[in-house]
Amino acid sequence: MQDNWRQALHLEPPQGWLNDPNGLCWFHGFYHVYFQYCPTSAEGNGDKLWGHYRSADLLHWQFRGVVLHPDTPDDRDGVYSGSALVQEDTLHLFYTGNVKEPGDHDYITSGRGANVIHVTTHDGDTMSAKSVLLRNKDYPADCTQHVRDPKVWRENGAFRMVLGARRRDDTGAVLLYRSDDLTHWTLDRVLTSDAPFGYMWECPDLYAVNGVRVLSISPQGLPHEKTRFQNVYQSGYFVLDGDRPTTFTEWDMGFDFYAPQSFVTPDGRRVMFGWMGLPDIDYTNPTVARGWQHCLTLPREVFRDAAGHLRQRPVRELDALRAGARPLTDTTLSLPFDLEAQAQGDFTLTLAHGLSLTCTGETVTLTFTDASLGGGRTTRTALVPDCRTVRAIVDRSSVEIYLNAGACVFTTRFYPASDLISLQSTGLTGTIWRMNGLEVTHNVP
Numbered sequence: 001m002q003d004n005w006r007q008a009l010h011l012e013p014p015q016g017w018l019n020d021p022n023g024l025c026w027f028h029g030f031y032h033v034y035f036q037y038c039p040t041s042a043e044g045n046g047d048k049l050w051g052h053y054r055s056a057d058l059l060h061w062q063f064r065g066v067v068l069h070p071d072t073p074d075d076r077d078g079v080y081s082g083s084a085l086v087q088e089d090t091l092h093l094f095y096t097g098n099v100k101e102p103g104d105h106d107y108i109t110s111g112r113g114a115n116v117i118h119v120t121t122h123d124g125d126t127m128s129a130k131s132v133l134l135r136n137k138d139y140p141a142d143c144t145q146h147v148r149d150p151k152v153w154r155e156n157g158a159f160r161m162v163l164g165a166r167r168r169d170d171t172g173a174v175l176l177y178r179s180d181d182l183t184h185w186t187l188d189r190v191l192t193s194d195a196p197f198g199y200m201w202e203c204p205d206l207y208a209v210n211g212v213r214v215l216s217i218s219p220q221g222l223p224h225e226k227t228r229f230q231n232v233y234q235s236g237y238f239v240l241d242g243d244r245p246t247t248f249t250e251w252d253m254g255f256d257f258y259a260p261q262s263f264v265t266p267d268g269r270r271v272m273f274g275w276m277g278l279p280d281i282d283y284t285n286p287t288v289a290r291g292w293q294h295c296l297t298l299p300r301e302v303f304r305d306a307a308g309h310l311r312q313r314p315v316r317e318l319d320a321l322r323a324g325a326r327p328l329t330d331t332t333l334s335l336p337f338d339l340e341a342q343a344q345g346d347f348t349l350t351l352a353h354g355l356s357l358t359c360t361g362e363t364v365t366l367t368f369t370d371a372s373l374g375g376g377r378t379t380r381t382a383l384v385p386d387c388r389t390v391r392a393i394v395d396r397s398s399v400e401i402y403l404n405a406g407a408c409v410f411t412t413r414f415y416p417a418s419d420l421i422s423l424q425s426t427g428l429t430g431t432i433w434r435m436n437g438l439e440v441t442h443n444v445p
């Protein structure tokens with residue numbers, strides 16, 4: 001029997017609540033993964049702090065505890081999301097200090113301070129004093145007080161920062177700032193779509209993958225469609241034509257994906273972690289009753305295929321966790337496992353007699369046929385023309401399914417009663433590997 005759904009392959013908090021990945025980087029021989037953390041409440045009812053995991057190889061992780069608390073007037077109501085920049089022997093961290101004034105406010109156009117705060121560290125754990133780089137007065141007059149989530153990088157000798165914003169006319173935008181010294185920042189441009197695209201763009205990230213420049217955002221307020229934008233909020237990327245956001249593609253079509261952030265590995269791969277969860281959801285994750293909620297996705301490499309399209313794949317480091325291989329047949333398997341399969345046409349893959357992936361023509365659906373397995377989730381649909389390959393990494397309470405070599409991904413939590421689950425498929429041939437878990441220690445120094 002499985003009664004706690006603790007993940008084996010995904011980073012999750014020892015107790016309490018986790019949301020966005022923050023401050024992702026490689027620094028002084030370690031990958032650093034900071035995250036939005038509320039240790040005192042599994043439902044996230046409390047101030048947000050930054051928790052910290054680090055790893056030399058993406059397989060052995062150490063939880064290093066809380067590294068940033070809301071302990072100044074400029075971040076007293078939350079150390080919100082932000083990013084990392086490595087410069088020689090210093091790690092620079094940038095985040096949003098959230099401030100809520102007492103009184104009768106809507107906290108959109110009044111009552112909120114959104115400060116960009118800068119700290120430095122030499123070991124990833126011990127932080128310098130905090131200094132405020134930007135305040136409400138530094139943002140364009142047409143913005144509300146929802147301006148947050150600085151992502152900073154260096155390009156052509158200058159430092160750049162993107163911030164997500166909600167404007168007064170309820171359209172989302174990204175503010176692009178520029179600095180020569182990391183201290184003084186000036187607004188360079190405002191990036192927005194030709195037609196309005198939601199009221200708020202959270203967690204922006206801007207980068208190029210082999211010459212394709214993309215603006216990743218988590219937009220709020222998009223109308224739901226049958227095969228797109230099915231979750232409460234979305235997450236995806238615009239391809240940029242110069243500064244102009246053009247086509248938008250969702251990163252993930254499953255139930256549980258939001259607020260991704262990327263960084264570059266020492267060997268030059270663009271790797272992204274997402275939050276395997278969403279705010280304001282209308283379903284219940286049963287781990288809450290056990291004292292914690294949410295995890296990050298697997299680290300995923302974002303790459304360009306031969307035709308120039310962006311794709312995602314689990315980082316190759318995870319292949320080292322594969323144990324015995326065997327052909328894909330209907331069977332019972334212990335979690336976690338990894339599966340690679342080929343399809344010639346329509347196919348189905350059913351896990352634990354209650355979670356089914358079905359490809360019919362160009363339509364792929366992920367459906368909980370057993371409601372108890374999904375904690376309230378129902379069905380998600382995507383258009384995947386000519387779907388020929390399936391890679392599924394199934395952890396103790398989640399699946400990440402990469403279709404057509406990472407052209408379309410479905411990520412969702414599921415809660416099987418046992419960590420021995422059934423697998424049935426039609427129309428697929430392939431291989432299954434047992435997986436060893438990550439090694440995670442919680443020795444807070």
Ligand code: FRU
Pocket residue numbers: 019020036048080081082096148149202203258259279
């Ligand atoms: C995204 C987000 C960010 C914010 C953080 C607060 O999930 O709302 O915009 O900085 O979470 O935890």
